[in-house]
Amino acid sequence: MNLKKKRWRPKGDRKSPILALNYYLVVPFVELKDLLVLLLLRFLVPPKRHNTDRDMGGRGRSRRTQRKHFRDGRENVWKKEKETQTEGEENTNNDNKRPVHWQPFAIENAAFDVYYKEQGIVPPHEWDSFVECLRKPLPAAFRINSSSQFSTDLRSQLEDEFMKSLQSEVTDGNDAEGIKSLSWYPDKFAWQSSFSRMQLRKNKSLERFHEFLKQENEIGNITRQEAVSMVPPLFLDVHRDHFVLDMCAAPGSKTFQLLEMIHQTSEVGTLPSGMVIANDVDVQRCNLLIHQTKRMCTANLIVTNHEAQHFPGCHMRKNLVNVSDLGMTELLFDRVLCDVPCSGDGTLRKAPDIWKKWSVGMANGVHCLQLQIAMRGLALLKTGGRMVYSTCSMNPVENEAVVSEILRRCGDSVELVDVSTELPQLIRRPGLKSWKVRDKGVWLASHKDACKHGRPGIVPSMFPSGQVHVDTPDSDQKITAGEIVEEGETADVLVSEVSSLPLERCMRIVPHDQNTGAFFVAVLQKIAPLPVLQTKSNKQSDSDEKVKQVEVAVEKNANEMDVEVTNEEPAKASADAGVVDNESDEAFLDTNPSKKLKASEPESNKVNSRAAKANDKRKLQVQGKWYGVDPVVFFKDDAILTNIKEFYGIHDWFPFSNRLLTRNSDTNHVKRIYYMSESVKSVVELNFLGGEQLKITSIGLKMFERQTSREGTSTPCVFRISSEGLPLLLPHMTKQIACASPGDFKHLLQYKSIKFPDLVDDGFREKVATLSLGCCVVVLNQGLFYNQIVIVQVLFHA
C-alpha cells in the first residue's frame, strides 16, 4: 500500500452536473477483496498533461514547450518606471525594495498613421473611430467545439446562465451585453464577451466565468480564439471527406476548427473519411500545435514540420505506381488553408507592443515568403479545390499584392472567388484596387520608382500592376521629374497604379465595424492545373537578363532583411524573389529548392551531384530519414495485438490491427501505440512509397500505453487504454467494462480508498470481481448528468 497518494481537489465552483466530472485525476485506490484499485478518471476528455516531446516523435531531450514560452518570448506590454512611486500606490518590487509603478507603452505610432492614411485603409471620415478602436483592448472571444457531445449543453449554459449573470458586470456603455453570440458564426457556437483578457484575469466578479473558459478550453469543449481568426476556416467550405492542408498552422486554433468540421456529425466510435495535415516550420510552435490539437482526440490528423513553401508533394516512386493499389500517386488536397506569417498589425488590440515595433519593413519583408507559400499551396491543391489565403495584417503589400501576383502567375487556372453572399452577417470591406509601397520613408508608386531609388528589396509583385521595370539608359530618361517623391515630400504627386483584377472580392475586416481585431481573407479556387513552366529560349533578351539580376538582388536583399514580427507570427525573412512567371504544378511540387539553379549546371557537375545525393541518401537511411524525429512504423506485432484484442474484447468489425503504428522501430520496446484513420493511413503509405518525404512530428491518436508500474506489468495485458483513445474504442469493446451506479461512482471519486464491502451496488461489486487484473473502464450508468456516459479506467494492482 505504498502507492503515492494524490489528493483530488475540485477546481472552482462547479455546480453544473456536466462540468462536475470534467477532470483528469488520479483517485488513489479502492480496496477490492485483496486488490488495490487505482482509478484514473476521465470524462471523455484527454489528460490534462501531455508528453508532447514524446508524442511528437521527438527524442524527449528538449524541454516541453508551453504557452508561457511564447508569452515570455514577447516583450511585456507594460514597462516599469524607475521613479519613486507616490504614496498609496500599491506595486512594489520586492527584489530591490524600490517602489515602481507600471505604465503602458504608447499605443500610437506616427509612421503607422502616415502609412495607413495614405493607403486609404478606411475613408478619411472613419479614421478617428478606426484608430480609437485599435487602441482599445480586444474583447475576449471563444468558440464552442461544434463536434463535442456537450456543444449544445454548453451553448445553453451560456445563454441561460452566463448571459444573465455577466450582464451586470458590463461597465462599457457601448456594449449592452456581457457576452453575446457572434451573429455570423453558424449555430451560435462562437461568442464574444465585453471583457478583455486582462479584465477576465483580474476582475474578481468574473472569476467564475474565467474558470469556466479555462477549464472548458483545456478539455477541448471550447477554444479561446480571437473572433476574426475564426473567419478563414469558415470560407474554406470543408466537408467530412476532405483532405485539408493547414500550411502555417501553429498555435493551431484554426487547425482545431478544421478538425471540428471534419468530425462534424461523426457518430460515436466512427471516424470521418477526411483528414488534416497541420504544418509549421517552427519546431517549438509545432509542439504547441500538437498540445492544442490533442484536445480534439482525433485519429485524422498529421502534424508536420516543413517550410510551407517547400512542403513536399509526396510523389509515389514511378516504379511503384502500377503495382500499388493505394488509389493516389501524389499528395494533393481538397482544401488548403494558407494563414501565412505576417506583420500582424491586425492584432494590435491583443498585442499592443506591436505599436512600438511597427514599421513598413515588417510587411515588405514578408511579402515574397507569403507569395511563395501561397503558390505552393495552390500547387498542392486539387483541381476544383479551394484555398483560403489569410493574414492578420491590414497591409495591402501582404494582402492584395500577394493575391494579385497569384492571379497573374496562375492566369485562368485560379479564380478569386466572390464570396459576398457567404456569411452575410459578417461585416467586411472589399479589397483595395490601388495602393503604394513605402520603403525607408519614401513612397513608391511602381517598380519603376523602386528602381529609380535603388530599392532591390522592393519587388514588382508588391505593386498593383505587378509590372517589372527594367533599368535601361532609355527607361531612365523616361522617368520624368515629379514622378518620384523624395524623402520628406508629400506623396500627393504620385499616381498609384490601379489593378484591373477583381480584388474587390478579397475582404478586409476592420476593428471598428464589429469590435474585433483586423483580418484579411481571400478565397481562391483552382479551376485547372497551373500553367506549364515557360522554358526560356536561348535568345533571351537583355531585359530578361536584367530581370534575372533583379531577382537575384531581391532574393539577396530579402534574405538579409531584418524582419520584425510579433511573437504570434514569427515570420522568417527567408523570402524568395518570386518573379518566375509561370510554373507547372509539377515544377511547384518539386521539393528541392535548389533544383532550378542546378538546371543550368554542366553535365559533369550534375553527375557529381547525383553521386553526392546518393551518398547522402545512404547516410540518411542509416541515421533515419529525419534526424531527431522518431520514425513512423506500422505496428504489426501479432502476439501483442491479439493479446490486446482479446483482453478488451474488441469487436472484429472494428478496423484495428492494420491501423496501428508506433514511433519506435524496436517493436520489443514499444511504449505507445497510435491509431490512425483510413485517410491518415493512406497518406502514411503514400509517404513510404514516396521515400518518406514528410517529416511527421505527430500522427494519429494515442490508443494504448505500456504500463510500466510493478502492478501494471503483472497483468495479463500490459497495455492500458489511453484516455485519448477511449472515446473511439469504447463502443467496440466487450470486456473490461463495468457500469457503476451514481452512488458508487461518486464514492470512487470521493474517497482515496474504499473497502470492497462499501461499494453500494451489488451488481457493480459482482461485476468488478469478475474483471481481469489490469486496465478496465467504469461507465456511469445513464440516467444522470443529461444521459452522458462517464468513463473511468481502473487499474487493478496485484
Ligand SMILES: C[S@@+](CC[C@H](N)C(=O)[O-])C[C@H]1O[C@@H](n2cnc3c(N)ncnc32)[C@H](O)[C@@H]1O
Ligand atoms: C499567422 S501564424 C499561424 C496561425 C495559425 N494558423 C492559427 O490559427 O493558430 C503563422 C505561422 O507560420 C509559421 N511560419 C512562419 N514561416 C513559415 C514557413 N516558411 N513555413 C511554415 N510555417 C511558417 C509561424 O511559425 C507561425 O506559427
